[in-house]
Amino acid sequence: MSSILEFQNVSKNYRVRKCDIPALTDIDLSVTAGEVFGVIGHSGAGKSTLIRLINLLERPSGGRVLINGEDVTRLDDAGLCALRQRIGMIFQHFNLLSSKTVADNIAFPLRIAGRHSAAEIQKRVAELIERVGLTEHTHKYPAQLSGGQKQRVGIARALATQPQILLCDEATSALDPQTTQSVLRLLDEINRELRLTIVLITHEMNVIRTLCDRVAVLDSGRVVESGHVADVFLHPQHPTSRRFVYESEDIDEETMVTAFSHVSGRLIRLTFRDEATYEPVLGRITRQCDVDFSLLTGRIDRIKNVPYGQLVLGLSDRDSGRNINEALRRFREEGLVVEELN
Amino acid sequence: MEFFTTLPWPDIVEATFDTSLMLGASFVFTLLLGLPLGILLFLTGKNQILERPRFYAALSFIVNVLRSIPFIILIIVLIPFTLLLIGTSLGVAGAIPPLVIGAAPFFARLVETALREVDHGIIEAVQSMGASTRQLVCRALLPEALPGIIAGATVTAIALIGYTAMSGVLGGGGLGDLAVRYGYQRFQDNVMIVTVALLIVMVQILQMIGDRLVLRFSHK
Known part of the structure; x- marks a missing residue:
């Protein structure tokens, strides 16, 4: 099994009033091609920063981020653009262009890449819209769609350039439970059918349990536990992991012991x-x-x-x-x- | 009846035409100058993709200076510059440089503000697709901010109408000039009233067009 993405001793500091505030410390992670890798953490744990280091929306302060063995921090501007076209990303608040229709939003990354003819783009967009089940909404604007539909547009847009990796930044956190399940099913389908590697961050154990193969638990900028989801979920070692599991299962450890x-x-x-x-x-x-x-x-x-x-x-x-x-x-x-x- | 018969109709028609010409020409140049300036202000501002604190501070200072000079003074200050550029500081052509230099910084600020209204998440999403800065600006930021920019352009056009009236007084011609010469210097109240009415109509028409366009391009 080859690792498609690797963090080697990565750290990230933010400079606030001439002081370095550490956001991430000594991160070592390895993501295998084709798997769904989840990072769970409370808000402020550093997971948004972590996922943004992968496509260099944030630059690491130390260490290396390797994609297919290539250190992304060494890429020049052109290399970075090419890299980003191989990595799709979806967001908690969808971040669709409000001035463009569903079809134009999905075509957007293809037009940015500039390698495709109008006919190719049209064909690809139609395919993607069908895959995410939005055919009857092709010419609507994002404001006319529900949250779940917007996220489907986001997913179609992220898949447009046929990326190797899909990054999901709290992709279901703004959705209701039912919509969350349907979006998670769609992501699962995409992962299996396209053999697409997915890296996601979330604060919901339910998302990890439904979708992920492996998980890393992030606490105050450090990975405190990682492994296969079943192992971490059934036998959490670190207090933070345990809290996530018990929260999601409505287990109150203290009451249990007393009872x-x-x-x-x-x-x-x-x-x-x-x-x-x-x-x-x-x-x-x-x-x-x-x-x-x-x-x-x-x-x-x-x-x-x-x-x-x-x-x-x-x-x-x-x-x-x-x-x-x-x-x-x-x-x-x-x-x-x-x-x-x- | 006397109100209408004593009006200098040919002068009024010519003055309306001159004002429209000054307005149209200076508006086009204001857009051409103000839009890139506004984009530059936005991009180099704090926490933006081309953040350059010193450059931004300098540019921002110049814009503020130009905006703080009362327009009537600006016309006078710019006379040598206008002479150099156009060859005369009088008439419609001579009025245009000060109009543009007075209005472009104002419009640039409105463009900057409209661009700042675009959700940062959208910028992040477009960057994550591997877009260059140029693509980000032309294909995402400007279309997203278009309703705000149109609203800003409308406000600018209306401010320009006020400016053209002032430049009329200093030899620019147009409705402002007419109002001063007949209404003020010859006590012909009816000319004053008609010119003011014409200016009101112009402002109303511009605002209406602006509002329609904003509505047409906003999909939020």
Whole structure:
């Protein structure tokens, strides 16, 4: 797997009244071609700056940003324009040209590139409008469209020059939940069908869970955790990551601990993924080992296309814990992740 | 009835024509000079893509100086310059240089303000597509700011009508000259009233055209 985009020890400072304020510190990231890579962070964590370093809307203060192995900070003006034509970008507030129709907005980057005939542009624009499902809105102006439709125009415009990478800057943050889902589905479709690498930033765990393959958690300008979404989502290590996961799942850690202090027996968290989610593992093993369980809390859902379950159980047996140990061993044997909570 | 019969009609027609000519010519040159100046002010301003603090400060200072000189004084100050450029400081042609130099800085400021109204996100989006500064200005900024620029041009044209009346007094001819010669110096109130009425009509027509164009080009 080749990495299409790489951050090597990147830092970015802003000069405010002769003082350097660090926005990003020691960023090392690598994005694989064809994947959806998410960066999550609270506002002010530096994620907007991070995504803008990729197409040099912001210049790094230190370190290197490599695209296809090429250091982008060394490009001259012409090289930078060429690079930017290979990277599409969509924005939280869409940033469409209000003076141009849907079709002209989508044609805009092609006209900027200046390599295409009018007929080519027309054909490509028609294709893109159809892909994002806006055929009947071709000649409307952005002000006549809803938020979701505007973002679809934004996506079509970003795809016009057939870029290798699509940058999404909080692309769904201004949309309602339903529209968010439909835009995320569209992005997922584009990622799969065009093998387009997507880098997105967001403050919503839901976006990461629905769309991303890998995620980096950004806190105060540093990457505090990164990995496959399922790993970070099911076993967050850093307090910030944990906060994001629990927020998105409506879990209140403190209440949970207090509530469970009344439960007798051992508190176990079981995590299963993929096929294991559909197997009757829990029932079979507890029966075989003669262990009773009370189901305290749990979540069963999907991360991108991976089904998963995570349950907190109170386990008890009549044999001073030996049966429980046996059950836990068998759970692990089945590939489940077992964590003791008390 | 006497009000109309004593009016010097041929003079009024000629004066109206002269004023329209001064207005039209100076307006065109004001646009040609003021638009690039406004774009330059915008681009070199704080946090803009060609930020040049010293250059901006110098340009801004010159614009402010030209705007703070009362127009009637500006005409006098510019007489040597006008003589050099046109060969005369009198008549319609002689009135045009001071009109343009008086109005262009004013229009440039309005252009700068209209460009600043364009959402910074749009600039960012167009830059992210790999547009050059020239493409950014011509294909995105100007079309986006067009309604504001038209509104600014309307205000400028109307200010120019006032200026043409003043330059009339200093030998420029036109309605201002007529009003002074007949209305003020010969106490012919009816001429004064008719010239003022004609100026009002001109302003109204310009404002109406301006408003229509703004509406035509705004899609917000």
